[in-house]
Each structure stands twice: as structure tokens, then as C-alpha cells.
Amino acid sequence: MSKYLKLFTASAIGLSLAIPASAEKLGLGRPALPEEIAAWNLDVAPDGTGLPVGSGDVFTGEEVFAEKCAICHGDFAEGVDNWPKLAGGEGTLADKDPLKTVGSYWPYLSTVWDYVNRSMPFGDAQSLEPDEVYAIVAYILYSNDLVDDEFTLSQENFLDVEMPNADGFIMDDRETSEAHFWTAEPCMTNCKDSVEITMRAAVLDVTPEETEANAAAAEAVPAAQETSAEAEVTTEEATALDPEMIASGEKVFKKCKSCHQIGEGAKHRTGPALNGIVGASAGTVEGFKYSKAMKAAAEGGLVWTDEEMAAFLAKPKAYMKGTRMSFAGLKKQDDIDAVIVYLRSFGS
Amino acid sequence: MSENSKEKAPSRRQFLSGAAAVGVGAVGAGAARAAGPDPLITQVQEWAQATGEGVDATPYGLPIQFEKDVVRRNVEWLTADTISSINFTPIHALDGTITPQGCAFERHHSGAIELRKPDYRLMINGLVDTPLVFTYEDLERFPRENRVYFCECAANTGMEWAGAQLNGAQFTHGMIHNMEYSGVPLRTLLEEAGVKPEGKWVYVEGADASSNGRSIPLEKAMDDVLVAFKANGEALRKEHGYPVRLVVPGWEGNMWVKWLRRVEVTETAIESREETSKYTDTLEDGTSRKWTWVMDAKSVVTSPSPQAPITHGPGPLVITGLAWSGRGSITGVDVSVDGGKNWLPARLAAPGTDKALTRFYLDFNWDGSEMLLQARAKDSTGYVQPSKAQLREARGENSIYHNNCIQTWWIKETGEAENVEVS
Numbered sequence: 001m002s003k004y005l006k007l008f009t010a011s012a013i014g015l016s017l018a019i020p021a022s023a024e025k026l027g028l029g030r031p032a033l034p035e036e037i038a039a040w041n042l043d044v045a046p047d048g049t050g051l052p053v054g055s056g057d058v059f060t061g062e063e064v065f066a067e068k069c070a071i072c073h074g075d076f077a078e079g080v081d082n083w084p085k086l087a088g089g090e091g092t093l094a095d096k097d098p099l100k101t102v103g104s105y106w107p108y109l110s111t112v113w114d115y116v117n118r119s120m121p122f123g124d125a126q127s128l129e130p131d132e133v134y135a136i137v138a139y140i141l142y143s144n145d146l147v148d149d150e151f152t153l154s155q156e157n158f159l160d161v162e163m164p165n166a167d168g169f170i171m172d173d174r175e176t177s178e179a180h181f182w183t184a185e186p187c188m189t190n191c192k193d194s195v196e197i198t199m200r201a202a203v204l205d206v207t208p209e210e211t212e213a214n215a216a217a218a219e220a221v222p223a224a225q226e227t228s229a230e231a232e233v234t235t236e237e238a239t240a241l242d243p244e245m246i247a248s249g250e251k252v253f254k255k256c257k258s259c260h261q262i263g264e265g266a267k268h269r270t271g272p273a274l275n276g277i278v279g280a281s282a283g284t285v286e287g288f289k290y291s292k293a294m295k296a297a298a299e300g301g302l303v304w305t306d307e308e309m310a311a312f313l314a315k316p317k318a319y320m321k322g323t324r325m326s327f328a329g330l331k332k333q334d335d336i337d338a339v340i341v342y343l344r345s346f347g348s
Numbered sequence: 349m350s351e352n353s354k355e356k357a358p359s360r361r362q363f364l365s366g367a368a369a370v371g372v373g374a375v376g377a378g379a380a381r382a383a384g385p386d387p388l389i390t391q392v393q394e395w396a397q398a399t400g401e402g403v404d405a406t407p408y409g410l411p412i413q414f415e416k417d418v419v420r421r422n423v424e425w426l427t428a429d430t431i432s433s434i435n436f437t438p439i440h441a442l443d444g445t446i447t448p449q450g451c452a453f454e455r456h457h458s459g460a461i462e463l464r465k466p467d468y469r470l471m472i473n474g475l476v477d478t479p480l481v482f483t484y485e486d487l488e489r490f491p492r493e494n495r496v497y498f499c500e501c502a503a504n505t506g507m508e509w510a511g512a513q514l515n516g517a518q519f520t521h522g523m524i525h526n527m528e529y530s531g532v533p534l535r536t537l538l539e540e541a542g543v544k545p546e547g548k549w550v551y552v553e554g555a556d557a558s559s560n561g562r563s564i565p566l567e568k569a570m571d572d573v574l575v576a577f578k579a580n581g582e583a584l585r586k587e588h589g590y591p592v593r594l595v596v597p598g599w600e601g602n603m604w605v606k607w608l609r610r611v612e613v614t615e616t617a618i619e620s621r622e623e624t625s626k627y628t629d630t631l632e633d634g635t636s637r638k639w640t641w642v643m644d645a646k647s648v649v650t651s652p653s654p655q656a657p658i659t660h661g662p663g664p665l666v667i668t669g670l671a672w673s674g675r676g677s678i679t680g681v682d683v684s685v686d687g688g689k690n691w692l693p694a695r696l697a698a699p700g701t702d703k704a705l706t707r708f709y710l711d712f713n714w715d716g717s718e719m720l721l722q723a724r725a726k727d728s729t730g731y732v733q734p735s736k737a738q739l740r741e742a743r744g745e746n747s748i749y750h751n752n753c754i755q756t757w758w759i760k761e762t763g764e765a766e767n768v769e770v771s
Contacts, residue, residue: 025540028486032471032479040610041473043551043561043618072428082428094634098746100625105636108619115621118559122432125458125557169628172640178742181644184730188682188691194771195687195720197758199512201654201767207515208423258431258459269429 044114048158051113055154056135058142064132065139067317068121071259071270071326077101077143087143093168103144107166109158113137123258127328241345249342252335256327262346271325276347278340280304293322309343310336410450418442420451421518426507431459432558434501436522439648439670440655445526445697445705446496449579452525454587455501455601457558463607465591470537470575474551474612477542484591487577490532490540495574495597496704498672500524500643502600502627502749508736509745512756512767517653520755520767521646524672526705529595531576534569534611547613551620552594555609562603563617564596568641572597572703575608598674598703599641600749602627632744643674645733646752647681647708647725658763662716667694671706673727678706680726685712687720687756687770688735694723719759720770736769 044050056064066075072083079085089099098104102112117133119125128136138153141161147153153161201207253262259270266273272288283290283298290298297320302308312319313336315329330336411418420435427433434455437447454460465484473479501523507513514520538550543566550569553561564573574595577584584590589606596603602622617623623638630636649669652658658665671678678700682691697707708723725733734742736753758768 025542026490028489028540029472029480029482032473032481036471036481037473037479040471040553041612042559043553043612043620045614045616046619047616082425093630093636094632096745098630098634100630102625106625108624111619111621111624114618119458119557119621122458123557125559168634169624169636169638172637172642174637174640174642174644178734181732181734181738182730183732184726186682186691186724186726186732190689191691192689192771195689196771197720197768198771199769200758201512201515204511204513206423206425206513207519207654208421258429 042114042118044110044117046108046110048110048155051110051155051158052130053155054130054134055152055156056131056133056138057152058135058138058147058149060131061135061137061139061142064128064135068124068128068326069136071324072122077140086140090144090164093165101144102140103146103164105165105168107163107169109137109141109161109163112140113158121326123255124328241341245338245341246345248334249338249340249345252330252339253342255330256339259325259327262343274343274346278304278306278309278344279348282308291322291324293320294324306340309340313339418451420453421522423507423514423519432457434503434523436518437525438518438655439522439524439650440517440653442650443668443707445670445707446580447525447527447705449527449582449585449588452527452585452588453501453523455523456556456587457560458556460587461556461607462586463555463591468555468591468609470592470608471610472537472541472613473610474614475544475547476538476613477544480537480541482537484577487532487575487592490536492530492532493574494528494530495572495595496526496528496701497595497597498524498526498643498703498705499595499601499604500646500672500674502602502640502643505646505751505753505755506748508753508755508767509740509747509751512769515767516655517648517650517755518655521648521650521670523601524670524705526672527579528581529574529576530578530581531574531592531595534573534575534594535571537575537611538569538613541613543613546615549614549617551610551612551614551618552603552605552608553610553612554589554605555607560602560605560622561618561620562605562623563614563620564599564603564641566613568596568599569611596641598643598676600627600643603641627749629743629747629749631747637747640750643672644750644752645671645673645675645678645725645727645731647671647678647723647733648755649683649721649723649757652721652759652763652765653757654765654767657765658714658759661763662714665712665714667710667712667721669694669708669723671700671708671723671725672704673700673725673729673731674703675731676728677702677704678725679728681706681708682724682726683708683710684722684724685719688722688754691724700728716761718761719757720768721757721759721765722754724754 042050072080073086074080077086078088085099086102089101089104092098092104106112113133116136117128134153138147138151141147142149142151146161260274261267261269262274266275268288272285281298282302282304283294313330316323316325316327330339418438418441420437422430422433422435435453437453438451468484470482470487504523505520508520548566549563550566551561551563553559575592576595577592579588584593592608594605594608628636628638629640647669649667651668667683671681681694681696683694684691692710694708694710697709700706733752733754739751739753756768756770757765759765
């Protein structure tokens with residue numbers, strides 16, 4: 001009995017010393033199943049660990065890229081607006097404004113494969129097949145003049161590709177190269193002879209206006225009220241719009257949100273603002289630059305009826321060859337119906 | 349009698365205001381005298397008569413309407429889209445050291461997702477004895493710690509490398525927040541799975557569509573990294589990774605993976621997109637530093653500053669700001685009002701603590717003349733925050749990240765302030 005008591009005291013002391021270095025296991029959690037690990041353990045290391053079997057050529061890559069990536073990254077990986085440029089910039093790293101791309105900057109090809117596979121396309125991540133990823137990566141290499149147009153990338157030749165800036169990196173050396181910043185006793189008086197202003201932020205004038213922002217915040221309240229009032233009117237008028245459908249349509253619309261805005265204050269993003277789109281003539285939203293295909297359809301008199309919209313949303317690329325909408329399509333009819341009702345709730 | 353007092357009243361007021369003016373001129377900091385009785389005092393005000401709102405009017409309280417300008421702000425031209433973007437903490441309007449969650453800066457790569465606790469899973473895999481899966485409830489059963497740490501984006505002040513650009517402490521230094529985290533040491537979870545001897549790194553990954561992932565040396569993972577689920581006493585906000593985020597004290601914010609879903613023990617670094625193409629610092633000769641995880645010591649005067657001008661004229665002035673270091677604690681902050689010619693030691697509101705924000709004050713008697721206001725932090729390793737010129741000399745102007753230079757605010761005679769660079 002007394003023996004046990006001693007043991008108990010000893011372990012109690014151990015526990016009171018914060019958390020012991022070699023804590024006993026608590027037996028919490030459960031073993032991960034192989035299928036679960038396979039589903040999440042997707043990262044690819046520089047030595048190719050994690051690459052699945054597969055291959056893709058430049059030609060296929062160009063097609064997949066045009067369909068799924070070009071809307072943001074441009075047809076030639078040159079980048080649209082502020083979206084990342086993936087090609088070019090060779091030899092600019094020491095310039096005033098270096099252009100950092102896969103070709104000019106990225107040290108490992110594994111990073112490209114891994115990132116495209118897990119994080120792209122933006123708004124539809126993890127939707128690519130391994131062969132598509134190989135093809136896209138092959139095309140990005142081609143855009144950077146690193147391979148010729150006959151090239152096929154696979155897990156077998158993956159490590160043969162040489163990245164131009166592979167040796168362009170050094171380990172963090174701040175503690176040695178900046179050792180002079182460790183100067184325990186800095187100067188306190190008469191540290192310099194003169195002080196002149198050499199540059200002013202007001203000259204550039206790129207700061208968001210505080211007053212404008214305040215006004216916007218103040219306006220936001222009545223604006224939101226107006227919206228809800230409008231929404232009420234719309235619902236009253238169009239009794240056919242089922243609130244549940246609107247709600248589920250709103251969820252589906254999350255897939256569209258990375259490119260489209262809707263509602264009060266909606267602006268054009270990668271895609272046009274969508275207020276009043278259902279029932280409208282195609283290609284007529286003011287201020288948006290449409291693809292040739294969409295312009296042609298507009299000239300042909302296409303109107304976004306429920307039926308046309310449903311067909312477009314089911315398979316955009318098949319419905320309209322050449323559309324810039326790089327979205328694979330909604331597979332479920334329920335989702336299509338719901339999102340159209342949701343779109344209708346913003347006018348038609 | 350009444351006529352008499354009417355005649356006397358104005359002359360008395362004249363005398364008083366005249367005396368007050370003389371007083372200010374002579375002493376420079378005398379208390380101003382009232383020109384007449386203050387109606388806010390002499391008249392019964394509405395709020396002192398009628399009743400206010402009852403309890404439960406706002407079950408979860410928001411700041412009062414008069415503070416609605418104290419909000420996060422975005423700089424639109426910085427990024428292509430707000431879904432993959434950053435905004436800024438209104439540090440110019442805050443005091444103390446704890447950042448309220450509601451105005452703490454956000455940085456998303458694929459937007460802020462909504463992940464329910466019952467749907468949350470955390471996997472530990474790779475070079476471990478037993479790969480494990482934890483639910484949110486499992487995490488709550490491990491011994492917990494409470495720690496206050498700052499989280500600073502490596503790009504904070506990044507727009508200022510080439511020159512004075514953004515006019516406000518919120519925009520130049522607002523990619524930072526400081527919270528009290530409650531969570532489980534990552535070490536505890538790794539020990540539960542049993543790290544194999546060949547494991548040298550952990551790769552940590554989020555559950556959102558960006559799959560943001562970073563490699564962290566095992567030594568750091570076993571040291572002070574926390575798997576946190578509460579901040580400032582309450583659940584994390586969705587924009588900060590609800591229900592679970594990683595806290596990597598003193599290291600760049602990108603490593604503080606939100607919506608943490610997986611920790612993989614590996615032999616080498618994964619070299620993900622965020623640790624190669626981004627968050628590497630290009631030097632003048634075109635080579636780039638990688639694995640620059642720790643945040644150097646830094647400070648900034650938050651008030652007065654461009655968004656927080658002096659409105660009260662000469663006399664007593666509270667100069668205040670924040671200081672922090674990813675290598676340890678802040679041991680001192682010096683303030684200069686003449687662009688770095690001379691420095692005065694500021695008063696720390698409380699002794700600096702490890703990898704957390706420290707508030708400093710300089711209780712100053714302003715004579716109403718122009719100032720070139722600067723702050724300079726010192727940390728427990730002996731590091732002294734460098735000037736912009738020193739930093740450019742060491743790194744050039746293309747690093748984007750890790751700009752910890754001394755900031756200058758030009759305070760004009762009107763009390764207005766502007767972001768400037770000085771020689």
C-alpha cells in the first residue's frame with residue numbers, strides 16, 4: 001500500500017513540472033487507414049517522392065492549359081492582369097523589378113507539379129487527373145523555352161529536367177551576413193550630421209482614401225437595407241422562386257464565386273457580374289470583355305433562357321467552343337436548377 | 349440686479365479667456381480654461397435621462413457605432429482578387445498589445461472556408477510509428493497551454509522596400525496581430541504518434557482549396573509550436589483558421605497554417621510553392637535567401653501617424669507604438685523626434701515577453717514644431733532594428749519579405765503626419 005502511495009506521489013510531481021519531455025501516450029485518436037493517408041498524402045518532394053505514374057505532352061498541355069488555366073495565366077502563361085505570370089523573366093533576378101516565373105525563379109520542378117495538382121485550377125482545386133497535371137507542367141516548361149514542342153513529361157524523366165535557377169538559392173545567413181545588426185549599445189546622441197526628407201508617400205499617392213472608405217462604410221448600412229427590400233419585392237413578384245432553392249443555389253454558386261460576383265455592388269472579376277443574367281441576351285453585360293465565341297453567340301441572338309443557361313452550365317466548353325469560362329461544369333441537374341433560381345433571385 | 353450680472357458676465361469671460369491665452373503662452377502646457385459653462389455638463393443630456401438598450405440587444409457584442417472606422421482595410425491594387433489576398437490590422441487606432449480577433453488582419457490563398465468542428469480531422473503521418481487521425485474532440489483532451497504570440501506576415505512593410513509608399517501605419521505595418529492562444533503543443537501530438545529517428549522535418553498543410561503547406565524543422569516543431577483552437581479566450585474566427593490553426597512563434601505568418609489538417613513527418617523539406625517561389629528573399633545580386641523563417645526585431649510608432657494625426661496642438665503628447673522580435677523578447681525601444689540624430693529611451697508598458705508584441709510610450713511635451721518621428725527596437729539577443737539604408741545595403745530593394753527597417757513619420761506643425769524616408 002505504502003509502495004503504491006510513493007509511486008503515485010512521484011508521478012504527481014512529474015506531472016506538476018509542466019509537461020514532461022517524454023510524456024506518456026494518452027491513447028487518443030485512432031490509427032489512420034492506408035486509404036485515408038493515400039487521399040491526403042499528396043505532396044511531392046524535390047526527389048520525385050509522391051509523383052504518381054503518368055505522362056503528358058506539350059501539345060495536350062496547351063489544350064488543357066487553354067481550357068483551365070489561361071483565363072488567369074494567359075494563353076502563353078504570360079499572366080492576365082495581376083494574376084501570376086508563369087513564363088518569361090529569364091535573367092531578370094538582379095534587375096530593379098525581377099520577373100519571377102517557373103522558368104526564371106522556381107528551383108524545383110516538383111513544386112510546379114505539386115502545386116498544380118493540389119491547388120489549381122483556382123476555384124476548382126484537386127480536379128485534375130495526373131496525366132493532365134503532367135501535360136500542364138510540360139506546357140509551362142515549353143512556355144519557358146525549357147523543352148521543345150515534342151516533349152512529353154512523365155514520372156520517369158521528371159528528374160532530368162533542369163531548372164535554370166536551381167542553384168540560385170542560399171540558406172538564411174542573416175546571423176552572419178547581418179551580424180553588424182547585433183550592436184547591443186546603439187548610438188543615442190548626435191548620430192548623424194543632418195537629416196533631410198528624401199522621399200514622401202504623398203507624392204506617390206497610392207494609399208486607399210480613409211475618407212472614402214469611411215463614407216463607404218457609412219453607406220453600407222442603408223445599401224444593405226435596400227438590397228433586402230429589393231430582394232423582398234423580387235420574391236413577392238416572382239412567387240415561383242422557392243426560398244429553399246435560392247438557398248441551395250447560393251451554396252452551388254460558391255463554385256462560381258472565384259470568377260463571378262452577384263448582388264448589390266457586384267463588379268466584373270474574371271467573369272462578368274451576373275445581376276439579371278437569366279433572361280438577358282448573351283454577351284451584353286456592359287463593360288465586360290467577352291470571348292470571340294460569346295460575341296458570336298450574342299450576334300446570333302442567344303438569350304439566356306433557363307434551358308440555354310442549364311445547357312451552358314452543364315458543360316460550358318462543349319456548349320460553347322471557345323468560351324473563356326474555364327469551368328468544368330455542374331454535374332448534378334439539381335445543382336443546375338438551384339443555381340439558376342439563385343441567379344434569378346437577382347433579377348431576370 | 350439682473351442687469352448688473354448681465355453686464356458683468358461678458359467681461360468676466362473676456363478676462364478668463366485672456367488669462368488662459370497668456371497662461372498657454374507663458375507655461376506652454378497650462379490647462380485650457382472654459383470660455384463658458386459646458387452645456388454637456390450644465391444641461392441634462394438625453395442619455396442621462398432616458399434609458400439605454402437592455403441586455404441581449406446584441407447577444408454577441410460589436411464595437412459601438414462611433415468606432416466603425418476601426419476596421420481592417422485592403423489595398424486593392426496589391427492583388428488580383430480578394431479571395432487570394434491580404435488586409436491590414438488598424439494598429440494606428442488600437443492600444444495595449446492584444447489584437448481583437450474581429451480586426452486582426454486576414455491573409456487567404458483560396459478564401460476563408462467554413463469548416464465545422466464535427467467535420468474536422470487532423471492526420472499525423474509520414475515517419476511515425478503509428479499514423480494517427482484526431483477529431484476536434486480528441487484535441488480538446490490533450491493537456492493544454494496558453495501563450496501570447498505575435499503573428500506577422502513576412503510581407504509586412506514589403507511595399508516600402510523601394511521607397512515610402514503607403515501613408516498609414518495600418519498599411520505599412522498592419523500585417524500583424526497578437527493574440528493569446530489556447531492549444532496543444534504540436535510536440536504532444538507528435539509524441540502520441542511516435543516520431544521515427546530518421547524524421548527531421550514536419551510538413552504542415554491546411555484543409556482549404558489552396559492546400560497551403562510549409563516544411564518546419566522537427567526541432568522547432570518539438571519546441572514551441574502550438575496546435576491552437578482558441579484565441580483571446582474564444583474560438584478562432586473563420587478567417588483565422590477555425591476550428592484549428594498552427595501557431596509557429598516568432599516565425600513568418602505563412603507557416604501558421606490555418607484549418608490545419610495534416611502534419612507529415614519527413615526526412616527532407618518538401619519545398620512547396622510557398623517556400624520556394626514565394627517567401628524567399630531575393631538579394632541585390634539576384635541570388636535568393638531561403639528558409640528565412642524568423643521575424644527580425646521591429647517597431648513602429650502607431651500614434652501619432654498618418655491615420656492618427658495630432659489634433660490637440662502643442663503640449664503633452666503621448667507617442668506610442670509597438671515592438672516585437674521573433675528571436676525573443678523586446679528589451680528596449682528608443683524614439684527619435686529628429687529623424688534619428690538623437691534618441692530617447694521609451695517606456696515599455698510592461699516588460700517584453702517572448703515573441704509577443706510590446707507596447708511602448710514616450711510621454712512627450714510637444715512644442716508644436718515639425719518632427720521626424722522614429723522608433724528603434726532592441727531584443728534579448730542584442731539585435732538592434734536597422735535603418736532603411738542599412739537594410740538596403742545588406743539586401744538591396746528586391747526582397748519583398750522581411751522588411752524590418754526603422755519607419756519615419758513626418759509630423760507637421762499642423763499635427764498631420766506623412767510616411768517619408770530620410771537621409
